[in-house]
Amino acid sequence: MLDKKQMITIKGTREGLSLFIEESASFDDAIKELNEKIMASKPKKDEPVVSVKVKLGNRYLNEEQEQVLRRIISGENRFHIESIESELIRIEDALKWQEESEIKAINRIVRSGQVLYIKGDLLLIGDVNPGGKVIATGNIYIMGNLYGIAHAGSEGDRDAFIAASYMKPTQLRIADYISRAPDYEADGVYMECGIIDEEQDKIIIDSLKILSHKRKEISGFERRMNNG
């Protein structure tokens, strides 16, 4: 008596509608029932657009299926898909996610002309010499001297930062921001970090203390979860 069982459940909440799709039902059956339900309950022209959260449970949608779903719900009907949530994630995506959220520890000297590129956070135990370059999609932590170029958040993460035991960098880059060393001879700084300051709209170098209130997320796992 499977077909008697509801495959689609719609619940109203304060934020909008939640649409549950029974995970054991076949996709085609579920879509069929969804079509009927949507047609029956779609808002009228003069009513406001309703936002919908789609909850898939333990079901994974491939791109094609997701498009079908989106077309039915938001296509001609006056629904707006707020999110599609699934408990599942592909191994491929999970590995990529893991790679991007890991801290990679590397013990070497990045010498002039060398480039070290890392996905995720970089923990470099060693120096970056003048002319050397380190790039990471996440944060850069250097236990050593930073004389060369460091580029954190290389894929656009403006919350990334660069911390070093000692820094006298040629350039600091964070996401699409670049700052360079002054033209006059200046001393380097110990135990400081480079970070984007929203108000000044540029990279500033400050003591590591500011991280504890400006980048609270680094101590938790959540930041990396969110980044993924």
Added chain:
Amino acid sequence: MGEAIVITSGKGGVGKTTTSANIGTALALMEKKVCLIDTDIGLRNLDVVMGLENRIIYDIVDVIQGRCKLKQALIKDKRFDYLSLLPAAQTSDKTAVTISGMKEIVAELKQEYDYIIIDCPAGIEQGFQNAIAGADRAIVVTTPEKSSVRDADRIVGLLEKEDMKESPSLVINRIRNHMMKSGDMIDVDDIVQLLSIDLIGIVIDDDEVIKASNKGEPIALSPNSKASIAYRNIARRILGETVPLQSLEDDKGVLMRVKKFLGMRG
């Protein structure tokens, strides 16, 4: 079985050839059998510094292309029986030398000599790759100048990728003590810290070096000059002796210290 040491720097004009000539001479003075190889094809001058230019008949390209035997191309030094030179070609095409050709030559020389000193051309192209191909260890020469240290750093990075028996060591050349003191030159300690390789010698900037090389007599032969002692110390360190670094103070300083020492006793 001998050891092959390549003398390299990346940047030109920091004293690779002078260093090669003098380390070779100093090792020969200690009765080691030494063969110098000049790999700077087209711009050879190790023979000039050694004062052996007029003795060249065949060169390294002739050996590689099979126009002569290796032994025929070797020039015996006019001062020591222990010292030989394999000169670079002056006219031939640079591409004539290959990595495998170099390896063969070095391997053959290692049978007969205790030390093979390879003078590397400037740059990081094929000539550099050839020069380091047969080497067991490398000595990187730098001067206390930013550009020279930067290039040395690049070279050390490239050398680390090679499979050499020992990690490279460093010679800091042309030190001017008064400039280092006033902070106008990079400090020896700062250079060593930045490059983080073993320091095997420091050589003071000495007018005598230029005079000697113009005469074709390596400075290592002169008994008392500071640069000469420095090169001989490097040779001793290559042989495994522990020799303290030379004082950078000038003679007056040394005298003052002796006086102070005597004063303390008296």
